[in-house]
Amino acid sequence: GAGVSQTPSNKVTEKGKYVELRCDPISGHTALYWYRQSLGQGPEFLIYFQGTGAADDSGLPNDRFFAVRPEGSVSTLKIQRTERGDSAVYLCASRYAGTAIYEQYFGPGTRLTVT
Amino acid sequence: AQKVTQAQTEISVVEKEDVTLDCVYETRDTTYYLFWYKQPPSGELVFLIRRNSFDEQNEISGRYSWNFQKSTSSFNFTITASQVVDSAVYFCALVREGSQGNLIFGKGTKLSVKP
Numbered sequence: 001g002a003g004v005s006q007t008p009s010n011k012v013t014e015k016g017k018y019v020e021l022r023c024d025p026i027s028g029h030t031a032l033y034w035y036r037q038s039l040g041q042g043p044e045f046l047i048y049f050q051g052t053g054a055a056d057d058s059g060l061p062n063d064r065f066f067a068v069r070p071e072g073s074v075s076t077l078k079i080q081r082t083e084r085g086d087s088a089v090y091l092c093a094s095r096y097a098g099t100a101i102y103e104q105y106f107g108p109g110t111r112l113t114v115t
Numbered sequence: 116a117q118k119v120t121q122a123q124t125e126i127s128v129v130e131k132e133d134v135t136l137d138c139v140y141e142t143r144d145t146t147y148y149l150f151w152y153k154q155p156p157s158g159e160l161v162f163l164i165r166r167n168s169f170d171e172q173n174e175i176s177g178r179y180s181w182n183f184q185k186s187t188s189s190f191n192f193t194i195t196a197s198q199v200v201d202s203a204v205y206f207c208a209l210v211r212e213g214s215q216g217n218l219i220f221g222k223g224t225k226l227s228v229k230p
Contacts, residue, residue, distance in 0.1 A: 042220030106160035
């Protein structure tokens with residue numbers, strides 16, 4: 001079946017602009033995660049959704065970052081007043097949350113470049 | 116606090132050599148899960164293996180094998196008879212039981228297999 005998809009694959013924006021990054025999880029996966037991967041680093045957790053609600057947003061770096069998942073499927077990560085330090089690959093992952101913790105399936109990521 | 120350390124930043128081998136990627140983790144939890152992911156140049160994280168803290172049996176899957184030792188808090192990954200297609204960044208990750216499943220990643224080891 002279809003995997004996790006993310007759009008756009010690449011986004012270049014100017015400092016101070018607003019951006020939205022989209023994630024389409026695997027159908028039926030109620031758990032959804034956003035991670036940020038800076039160059040040469042491992043992914044770092046940003047936010048976790050269980051259904052429509054953000055169950056854990058402790059990884060969001062500041063209030064410029066916000067994410068929604070209004071219908072419990074597609075999620076959008078929103079970044080206001082972008083800064084050069086926001087440049088990274090933003091990864092989305094989903095998993096079936098019906099049982100114990102299992103592997104998360106990752107999308108290809110969105111590479112964000114803030115100039 | 117949980118932490119994953121991958122001390123090897125980059126490894127370069129010649130095809131058909133065996134190579135071991137090291138992973139050391141820190142956690143105070145008694146129940147947790149360990150993972151290995153592969154990130155090829157395309158960027159998508161590919162799940163390789165999951166291990167829970169109560170299962171210290173080593174596992175072999177084709178040319179891949181994993182050695183989990185709680186006594187040394189290590190979860191090392193060995194590729195036997197490496198191939199050029201194994202070239203990628205490999206991440207070790209940790210999830211503690213009872214969490215929301217947020218993966219805690221190491222910084223990754225970049226493996227280059229030369230023909």
